[in-house]
Amino acid sequence: MPRVQRNAEVTWEGNVARGSGAISAATGAFQGLPYSLATRIERPNGHTSPEELLAAAHAACFAMSLASELSSAGLPPEHLEVRATVTLDEVEGGSHRIVSSELLARARVTGVDEAGLQRLAEAASAGCTLSALIEASARVSVTATLEGGTDGD
């Protein structure tokens, strides 16, 4: 399979405290989304941030990995819901660092119990390129539950 390139562009004006930027995706999936320091570390007020974009990337990457892992185990999922929460924290010296990305998954799938699903979710995270990268410097956690009880519905 050939290599794949994806591109995004940002325009930033002014200094970091009072300036602002706008972000666009080359595919056109999103265009001109505004962002700023204040909305990154305080209330978002409708503005995205690097950490929110990372959370979206991680959730999408993990959802695909989990779909693949379940299908390989003979358990194709009907429906998966994945939430990723990325936490940015201030560290010594006043700089900021991404300290964790927490993955929560709810799966509608038959033929597996919750312990089995949790094992497959952990394997899916290990197979997701972003989990592996983030784990080098921050905590990645995975919790998977079955939708509608312990045997699925």
Added chain:
Amino acid sequence: MATDRRADVTWRGDLMSGRGRIDSVTSGAFGQLEVSWPARSEQPGGKTSPEELIAAAHATCFSMALSNGLAQEGHAPEELKTSATVTFEPGEGIISIALEVAGRVPGLDADAFQGAAKQAKENCPVSKALAGVPEISVDARLAS
């Protein structure tokens, strides 16, 4: 003070023929973005992907860090235009990220701008979170 940002994704079906959707994010800035494996690994057809979102995360983070570094040296930029290109090898992962920035920065020479860009590349939180990417490069040019 810690800041959380969240994204919710729904996926239906298997990897190859299934499809997903980024339903919502904390800020509400975007939502209902479709994703699929064919769009991620072949022609995007207008769909975003984890790699495009990483390009967006990295370009935004780098631009803020660079504006901060320049301002601390007394050269707040008038404008920075940053492009991030993420290269993904299916089966292997993200193998490189190329950052390119063109800046209008009064009173700064090209070497100093490249130096500040390298610092921003090393220090922005997304760079640190993605430090395991085999190659992250930065090319900085002053716009006239």
